[in-house]
Amino acid sequence: MTAGMKASDIDVAIIGAGHNGLACAAYLAAAEIKVVVLEQNDVVGGAAVTEEFHPGFRNSVAAYTVSLLNPKVIADLELEKHGLKIVHRPAANFWPVDATRYLLMRRGLAERQAAIAQFSQRDAERLPDYDAMLERAADVLRDLVLTTPPNAGGGIVELIKGAGIGRRMLGLSLDEKRILLDLFTRSAADFLAGWFESDVVKAAFAFDGIVGNYAAPSTPGTAYVLLHHCFGEVNGKRGAWGHAIGGMGAITRAMAAAAEARGVRIRTGAKVQQIITRGDAAAGVVLAGGEEVFARAVAANVPPKLLFRDLVSANAVAEETRALFTGMRTGSGTFRMNVALAELPDFTCCPGGHAQDHHGAGIIIGPTLDYLERAYLDARMTGWSRQPVIEMLIPSTLDETLAPQGEHVASLFVQHVAPHLPGGRSWANAHEKAAFADLVVDTVTKHAPNFKRSVVARQVLSPLDIEQRFGMVDGDIFHGALSLDQLFSARPRLGYADYRLPLGGLYLCGSGAHPGGGVTGAPGHNAAREIIRDFKGWRGGPFVSKRKD
Ligand SMILES: Cc1cc2nc3c(=O)[nH]c(=O)nc-3n(C[C@H](O)[C@H](O)[C@H](O)COP(=O)(O)OP(=O)(O)OC[C@H]3O[C@@H](n4cnc5c(N)ncnc54)[C@H](O)[C@@H]3O)c2cc1C
Known part of the structure; x- marks a missing residue:
């Protein structure tokens, strides 16, 4: 002592x-x-x-x-x-799809409907109902977030059946309870199939279901993770994502x-x-x-x-x-990089190297449901996907404390990366780590040709690094x-x-x-x-x- x-x-x-x-x-x-x-x-x-x-x-x-940082x-x-100090992103997410098409999801309903209508008019029309449904479901979670669950209670299904926990549950109709049961038990792909027809639109919503989840969109339970990522709010705006000045x-x-x-x-x-x-x-x-x-x-x-x-x-x-x-069960299958950038990425589908709204959004490489599904299957077989699912954020577009003027920093967060590599390989091997980090940079470069040459420096965290640095077992x-x-x-x-x-x-x-x-x-x-x-x-x-x- x-x-x-x-x-x-x-x-x-x-x-x-x-x-x-x-x-x-x-x-x-x-x-x-x-x-x-x-x-x-x-x-x-x-x-x-x-x-x-x-x-x-x-x-x-x-x-x-x-x-998700709780307002209370x-x-x-x-x-x-x-x-x-937390600030908003100018747009929630940006999905480069191919050389000419992209999906930019801003915050307003009409703007999001217009973006989705490029891929499916019907999906754009369904958006208000989908939003309302997700919001009511997220409300139930928000009610439960600051409660202590009963020790002897069952899992999530019992929670729905019980309908006694959480003020909102009491006010739900039978239909709404059915929707919750689906969200809590089904795959994101199954759940979204009931709502949307465009593969691009489904991928955009399914992405949240695979973040930190080491699962395919078709894996049961991913619909819940989708919902988990929706219950947050930023500065009183529900479902929004923001940036803390200073990181x-x-x-x-x-x-x-x-x-x-x-x-x-x-x-x-x-x-x-x-x-x-x-x-x-x-x-x-x-x-x-x-x-x-x-x-x-x-x-x-x-x-x-x-x-x-x-x-x-x-x-x-x-x-x-x-x-x-x-x-x-641990192992979220995630890989993290930071890069210092000499210039902003110039996307083929949305050209221009000057700061635009999509540069301040979560830039997601994962254009279709098939892409997300394949990435997972690939990772299960070989340790990582040859076409990885990446979210890139460029916080320096929102925060001048992070990089010298005119230069930038980007966060890259990659899904479907095995916590332990198969076939006797290991993340302790610097070559494995560097090879995958190269693939991540190359994957972004396919959509923004100036990206690779703009990378001045990088910081790379494999699942093993995440474990060693933070004590997160299996990088979970x-x-x-x-x-x-x-x-x-x-x-x-x-x-x-x-x-x-x-x-x-x-x-x-x-x-x-x-x-x-x-x-x-x-x-x-x-x-x-x-x-x-x-x-x-x-x-x-x-x-x-x-x-x-
Ligand atoms: C790569 C990555 C990206 C993420 N992205 C996001 C995101 O964008 N948004 C989001 O909301 N969440 C994100 N998360 C998840 C989120 O960061 C974590 O769930 C959350 O930070 C966990 O917080 P915690 O306080 O419970 O534990 P931790 O942050 O894990 O803190 C545990 C602490 O315990 C310490 N510790 C461990 N062992 C010992 C010991 N023996 N003695 C003393 N101290 C010890 C560790 O060093 C650590 O400081 C991400 C996580 C990671 C790893």
Whole structure:
């Protein structure tokens, strides 16, 4: 134990200063609970960080776009007062289709209908109904985001059947419940087939269903992931995607400032090696190097799989219990690059190298449903797709703090990249990583011929890099797949959905808990509420968490 870290000083030790750990800390401190946050890296933020990757060029390292960040968390933590500013993209997404055609989805309904009408008049006419349907479904999720799911409840299907959770559910018609059931259980391709006829239009909507999901649009469950990506809002605009000025690190810097202003102590370069247990309860942690930090309770911002594989010692929980968590499905199949650009990409289908609205949109290479499907099948066979699905964002078109004037930075986020390469190959091999990064640049260059020569520098993160840098097991960006068996009451595992883990005083406050991944702040917010509840009921003596049924 170090000076200043006496047992009585600390109520809760939080493992990890990801955005959820920081949010949880700030809420606890507001309830006068004494918190220390222990982060293995030298900077706070987890996967929501910004860094200079080439002299003069800064960008978000992993997460790169804002939508899911919960408005209540923004308000409660006064993130704007602590420097956070989020701006809108001029258009949501831009899909280059071929040499002459593209789909540019702006925000207004009439503009989006006009864009879609180039591919199908009928699809354009269906858009208002589709929007309304998705919005009502997303509303149900929004209602559930900040709730604690029942521990003994079932998965998502039971949730629909029960219809008792979430105010909105009560007002849904039978038809709307059917739609929700479809969204929660079907594939994005099946679901969209009921709405649209154009393959391009279907691909545009299906894209959200495969992000971080290592699945084809035809895989059951992808319709839910599509919906998961829709429940966010930016500055009060629902379903919108935005940019944090200064990159995603601006969010976590503001959260850290909010937490510290409330008295939270944040330690970086403090890797937790093991949970200390007393009896059947967590009593603190041991850091790499041997320092012991005692606390009445411990909250883990790390993925549950990592927690039970590496940090909870052998005799602390029954082997079957440990296996529940180490058996979680992980591996989002994602690859991330940043590039420094001498000039903006000049797209063949939408020419011009001067900044236009499509440069500020999410630029998605994945023009048809078949393309998305093939990319997945290819990746399953060979480790990555020969025609990869890429989202590129050029945040410097919205934010002059990121690159020298006239130059740019782009984030590239690639789907369907195997967490572990087949045939004895490995991401630890620099040639594999470079070969795939080259393919990504070449793929964008097919649509924007000046792209390759404009790349001045690049930063490349394979699934292995994502794991090593952030502790995201198997490079899983959500701390565990957003599959039906790992959502709501079943997240992280059935019986442990109330943020309390199977060791007294041990809580889960990261993305492995409900409502899952993304820069939302919701798991941190919800875990804090449960921890505060237990502290309020605590009457001295050894601290115990109060499991709910
Ligand atoms: C490449 C990529 C792109 C993404 N894109 C987006 C996006 O655009 N928008 C979006 O909303 N979401 C995106 N996500 C998802 C989102 O970033 C994550 O789901 C979210 O950041 C997870 O937050 P968290 O606080 O739960 O955990 P994390 O951010 O994973 O934080 C966990 C923290 O724990 C620390 N840690 C781990 N082990 C230890 C230990 N033993 N001791 C001490 N500290 C430890 C880690 O270093 C880390 O700081 C992306 C993620 C990735 C990786």
